[in-house]
Amino acid sequence: MTKTAISAHQLVKWFGEGEARTHAVKAASFEANFGEIFYLVGPSGSGKTTLLSMVSGILKPESGSVTIDETDIWTLSNDELADFRLNRIGFVFQDYHLFPRLTTLENVAIPLILKQRVWDDALQEALKYLEIVGLKDRAHLAPFKLSGGEQQRVAIARAIVSQPDILIFDEPTASLDGDTGKKIMSFINDEILNDHRCVLVVTHDSRIFEYADKIMKMEDGAVTAIEHKNEIK
Numbered sequence: 057m058t059k060t061a062i063s064a065h066q067l068v069k070w071f072g073e074g075e076a077r078t079h080a081v082k083a084a085s086f087e088a089n090f091g092e093i094f095y096l097v098g099p100s101g102s103g104k105t106t107l108l109s110m111v112s113g114i115l116k117p118e119s120g121s122v123t124i125d126e127t128d129i130w131t132l133s134n135d136e137l138a139d140f141r142l143n144r145i146g147f148v149f150q151d152y153h154l155f156p157r158l159t160t161l162e163n164v165a166i167p168l169i170l171k172q173r174v175w176d177d178a179l180q181e182a183l184k185y186l187e188i189v190g191l192k193d194r195a196h197l198a199p200f201k202l203s204g205g206e207q208q209r210v211a212i213a214r215a216i217v218s219q220p221d222i223l224i225f226d227e228p229t230a231s232l233d234g235d236t237g238k239k240i241m242s243f244i245n246d247e248i249l250n251d252h253r254c255v256l257v258v259t260h261d262s263r264i265f266e267y268a269d270k271i272m273k274m275e276d277g278a279v280t281a282i283e284h285k286n287e288i289k
């Protein structure tokens with residue numbers, strides 16, 4: 057039986073005031089289920105990152121609600137929301153957000169450290185995930201010594217290391233060549249996705265559309281279509 061993982065209802069966000077006001081997301085609603093890879097596509101500036109940020113508890117909506125596995129996340133206190141995100145959500149930012157003063161390995165270990173894992177254990181576990189994304193030999197380098205595509209893979213390793221059940225990726229393959237992008241998505245599809253996980257992906261990359269169960273389109277802050285797997289070309 058399908059179970060709803062994420063339910064976004066009438067989400068609204070604007071930035072700025074007066075003439076500078078941008079209506080970034082206009083009453084966007086969607087549902088994504090556990091066991092599903094859900095893509096969000098649309099032109100630059102259409103509100104994809106803003107919508108993801110509201111769904112993952114990073115950016116508070118002006119109005120509307122986000123329910124993740126029966127928790128109405130924007131009714132939680134700040135501490136509760138921080139805990140919820142730590143335990144349930146893995147996020148890959150469009151611009152990676154790696155910590156420059158930590159090594160690649162330490163960057164990946166952060167979620168485990170925050171979850172009170174012993175330092176050595178956390179590093180060992182993190183190393184497994186660096187190996188999965190093909191970067192074990194870069195473990196001790198600072199992230200700014202890596203290429204854009206390598207940094208993206210470190211961010212992916214960090215998002216999956218604590219095995220959260222909601223994974224939210226903003227352009228996870230944008231800096232990767234076609235083969236590496238496909239390898240990462242196929243890894244996510246085969247090894248990460250299961251009946252108890254939901255993967256939400258923003259992408260421009262049509263090379264990885266084959267991994268989508270649903271594709272939602274956004275234009276100018278609004279949801280314009282949702283297609284299911286058998287309709288996706």
Ligand SMILES: Nc1ncnc2c1ncn2[C@@H]1O[C@H](COP(=O)(O)OP(=O)(O)OP(=O)(O)O)[C@@H](O)[C@H]1O
Nearest residue numbers: 071072078080098099100101102103104105106107
């Ligand atoms: N912090 C902010 N302050 C002001 N305006 C913002 C802010 N963040 C986003 N916007 C505006 O909101 C709109 C939607 O931006 P958003 O980043 O969500 O688009 P996007 O679909 O993710 O684009 P891209 O594909 O380029 O990443 C844009 O017009 C953008 O300029």
Ligand SMILES: [Mg+2]
Nearest residue numbers: 104105106150
């Ligand atoms: Mg964006």
